[in-house]
């Protein structure tokens with residue numbers, strides 16, 4: 001699109017125009033307007049298509065403003081394809097139907113490796129090639145937005161249309177002109193193309209979609225169900241300003257039609273699909289070749305040499321889809337060579353040279369068989385839907401939380417209902433809605449229990465809470481859940497003593513309270529099926545190690561309501577021994593910054609209970625550490641220093657100290673150590689040979705990047 005040299009010149013020209021006393025090198029208004037238009041087009045391409053701006057938004061706005069002012073002052077310099085003319089002031093009442101230059105067909109579908117192999121065999125047959133031949137395929141994302149067709153004539157954008165019925169679509173040209181990813185002019189003529197029709201998809205970035213819905217929620221408007229609905233709606237707005245406000249982006253994936261000055265079809269002048277996509281990318285369009293910025297670790301398109309490579313690439317993308325900034329519903333596999341495409345031909349519905357590989361569905365309907373009520377470690381009673389098992393995005397789902405009574409009531413969920421279940425990415429599956437229209441009258445409303453389903457104690461719901469609770473701390477279900485939490489990663493972190501083992505020991509009558517975890521009979525364990533001497537010895541080792549844990553872990557492991565890791569750390573820093581807390585009154589707790597009256601009451605209540613004190617004493621006798629350790633003395637979040645409240649990350653090789661030493665210094669200066677580069681990161685300290693983390697932080701633009709020397713300087717300023 002632009003050579004390095006051209007880019008350098010355009011950048012120099014920009015800088016010159018942006019200087020406070022910067023005189024435009026051209027003094028007549030026509031030349032000046034032309035220069036400004038060129039510069040703005042270039043920066044729009046860098047920003048919207050390349051995702052790699054060279055100037056700040058502010059600088060871009062200054063250029064834009066200069067052009068607007070110039071056009072206002074000298075109307076004769078205005079041009080139809082000026083970047084200032086994207087939004088037309090006219091409202092469209094009704095869209096006119098326009099015929100596509102060639103029909104816009106659909107795609108056949110495939111769902112797994114076997115389907116793709118069948119497709120490959122079919123292609124070889126149609127091409128008259130032997131079974132052993134390798135066909136090259138271009139694989140690219142199947143974008144899930146609104147389909148568009150753009151017509152360019154004499155290098156100008158002439159028309160934009162929706163797909164419509166495939167033969168004709170709505171003319172949405174004024175709306176299409178507002179998309180910064182769609183060039184208003186493109187140098188097709190340099191490639192001998194007088195008129196072209198391009199196919200693509202208009203999309204909304206996922207993060208942008210979340211913002212749109214957030215705004216709608218604040219304004220009391222109905223929310224969009226997904227980015228696709230928001231995008232297709234945006235394409236057909238009556239006011240182009242509203243289309244512009246949705247921040248649509250167009251990805252072009254197909255050159256559908258191309259003729260030369262004489263009107264001859266020159267599509268077949270290209271040898272392959274990927275060649276035509278490279279051409280479109282070089283003309284300034286956003287195509288599957290575009291880099292979409294942070295978060296994209298897999299190329300979006302690949303020319304595969306055979307179907308086995310296609311299958312690998314499609315399956316890799318199935319796992320990766322959630323990290324991509326746009327919604328995809330699959331991949332599209334296209335025979336790469338155009339003469340082979342021609343040999344395959346078309347059905348009335350789809351090309352025989354292409355197929356969609358659909359990702360595993362994330363939504364499905366299934367029947368709600370029953371609702372069970374589970375009691376958690378602090379007595380919270382949670383309704384759990386028991387579903388007829390259903391495959392969702394590769395996992396079988398049969399239990400889904402229904403959260404609380406309100407959730408069931410507002411969604412009017414009844415036993416026997418068909419329900420719509422969704423599982424997106426790593427998100428826990430949830431019930432979107434029940435399908436009331438499919439009821440036959442046999443469905444039963446969910447009856448919420450008045451008493452604990454395990455111990456029978458009457459349930460209580462504090463006024464400001466959504467959850468019913470069993471307040472009997474001895475309730476068997478609570479005891480078991482507390483043991484499971486006690487050994488978990490966040491609490492005492494005892495390896496090899498997970499949920500199923502604890503349940504097994506519990507059923508054997510070996511566990512009555514968490515103290516019993518520290519007096520297990522390892523000889524008996526060694527004799528259990530599936531164990532043996534070695535596993536029993538490993539378990540003993542893990543438990544002995546946990547006995548030495550710092551006390552903040554022990555405090556956290558006690559399942560005191562609302563006491564998380566942070567609160568546990570704050571408390572651990574203030575006491576010599578866990579049982580010191582028996583003497584604390586509420587005032588003493590709330591003196592600690594970040595400990596509020598509710599948490600104070602819960603902890604005080606716990607340590608006033610003689611049963612809890614006795615439990616801790618027993619644990620101490622069994623060798624569990626209850627005394628403050630060095631680790632407890634400095635809770636990360638409580639350190640007051642020059643880096644307090646900052647999230648920091650180190651990358652690359654440091655020259656004056658090890659990574660661990662640097663991290664310890666940062667923590668001592670009050671910083672929190674981050675695990676990766678994200679929007680929450682404040683500081684990245686980049687040593688020698690810093691790689692992808694540095695790139696990612698630079699791309700985000702919100703992270704402060706320090707050298708090792710700068711970091712050390714800040715630390716030295718730390719008050720002693």
Ligand code: IVH
Pocket residue numbers: 105106107140141142143144146147148200201253254332351354
């Ligand atoms: S090629 C003749 N490529 O999928 C070529 N389509 O059923 C046919 N789509 O709504 C289309 N991404 O808008 C093609 N990379 C891609 C695509 C893609 C999304 C959509 C297309 C249409 C549907 C086809």
